[in-house]
Amino acid sequence: xxxxxxxxxxxxxxxxxxxxxxxxxxxxxxxxxxxxxxxxxxxxxxxxxxxxxxxxxxxxxxxxxxxxxxxxxxxxxxxxxxxxxxxxxxx
Amino acid sequence: xxxxxxxxxxxxxxxxxxxxxxxxxxxxxxxxxxxxxxxxxxxxxxxxxxxxxxxxxxxxxxxxxxxxxxxxxxxxxxxxxxxxxxxxxxxxxxxxxxxxxxxxxxxxxxxxxxxxxxxxxxxxxxxxxxxxxxxxxxxxxxxxxx
Numbered sequence: 001x002x003x004x005x006x007x008x009x010x011x012x013x014x015x016x017x018x019x020x021x022x023x024x025x026x027x028x029x030x031x032x033x034x035x036x037x038x039x040x041x042x043x044x045x046x047x048x049x050x051x052x053x054x055x056x057x058x059x060x061x062x063x064x065x066x067x068x069x070x071x072x073x074x075x076x077x078x079x080x081x082x083x084x085x086x087x088x089x090x091x
Numbered sequence: 092x093x094x095x096x097x098x099x100x101x102x103x104x105x106x107x108x109x110x111x112x113x114x115x116x117x118x119x120x121x122x123x124x125x126x127x128x129x130x131x132x133x134x135x136x137x138x139x140x141x142x143x144x145x146x147x148x149x150x151x152x153x154x155x156x157x158x159x160x161x162x163x164x165x166x167x168x169x170x171x172x173x174x175x176x177x178x179x180x181x182x183x184x185x186x187x188x189x190x191x192x193x194x195x196x197x198x199x200x201x202x203x204x205x206x207x208x209x210x211x212x213x214x215x216x217x218x219x220x221x222x223x224x225x226x227x228x229x230x231x232x233x234x235x236x237x
Contacts, residue, residue, distance in 0.1 A: 023098065039093050058093075070094030071111050071160065 003091060010078050010085045015040070015049050018089050019076040025068040025091035027076070029059050034080030037087070039066065044073040055079050107167035109151050111160045112136045116196075120155040123172030124196040125185055126163045133222045136163060138196035139185045146185040149198075173198045 007030065010016035019025060021044045029037070038055025042048065058066055058078060068076055068091070078087055099111050113135035114120050125139035125146040139146040148165035149172070155161035171183060174192045177200035184201055186193040193199070 023094075027093070041093055066093055068093045069096050069098060071099050074094055076093055 005088050005090045007086060007088050008078075010034075010037075010080045010087060012080050012082070012084045013052075015077040015079050017048065017075060018078050018087060019068065019074075019091055020044060021073040022068055022076065022091045023070055023073055025076075025089060027058070027066045027068065027078070028088040028090070029064045029085075030088055031084075031086040033083040034085040035082040036080075037085060038079040038081065039077065040079075041070070041074040041076050044075050046075075048075070049077055052079060101162070103151060103162070103164060103167070103169070105168045105170065107151075107164040107169045109162040109164045110148070112163050114155050114157050114159055114161045117157060119157070120150040120153055120161045121172065121196070122150055122153040123170050123198075124150050125171075125198055126150060127185075136161070141186045141193045141195055142188050144185045144187070171198045172196075173200060175199070178202075 005028075008016065008018045010018065012034065018027065027039075037058040038052065039058035040049050040054050040056065068074075076089075078085075101109050101111075103109050112126070113129075113132060115129040115132040115135035116126075116138045126136035126148045127139040127143065127145045128147070129135035129137045136148070148163035149169050151162035151164050151169070173183075174186065174190070174194040174197040177183070181200040181202055184199045186195065186197060186199055190199045
């Protein structure tokens with residue numbers, strides 16, 4: 001079941017939970033201030049990530065959105081690198 | 092992409108529709124073997140047993156471990172493992188003890204439909220129940236129309 005888009009402010013230098021229990025969706029970049037964002041995920045119900053080192057680059061070169069797709073529900077986390085950021089999540 | 096990029100259903104390279112279900116066969120999957128609903132695990136499959144004609148799909152890959160999700164092709168085209176020689180235009184079937192070489196999980200083929208394939212209950216079938224529920228309501232079911 002779809003929901004309205006949600007704009008989420010993400011704190012700099014920490015993992016921010018931006019979506020819970022999703023199997024499909026899209027994340028849009030609304031703010032370029034962080035320079036780069038990282039992403040990771042957990043199967044829903046499992047502990048949140050703590051290490052930056054597991055992050056993979058969110059939004060490729062000049063890309064402004066990223067697709068979420070998994071065969072079982074996941075929680076999605078975003079880590080803005082240089083400053084606080086904002087994303088819009090459509091699920 | 093965030094996640095494994097997979098969904099619970101997909102179109103295979105050969106042109107089949109596959110769903111992702113847990114391997115509860117007790118052994119790693121074998122490509123083309125017949126799958127049926129597990130009697131003990133939700134959203135899982137076991138091998139189709141001899142004389143229990145409830146097969147709804149075949150394993151797409153070999154080597155998927157017990158407890159892991161395996162792709163099960165349940166419509167369209169798929170490679171099926173037969174226990175003996177088959178000919179084009181025959182009817183593919185799950186194993187029966189009256190077959191010349193009945194093997195659990197392996198398909199058989201016969202020239203033309205005959206009982207029990209032509210019984211009323213068979214033609215009333217709409218699918219296979221994959222989730223237990225305690226009272227009336229919704230349960231995950233793999234649709235399969237005869």
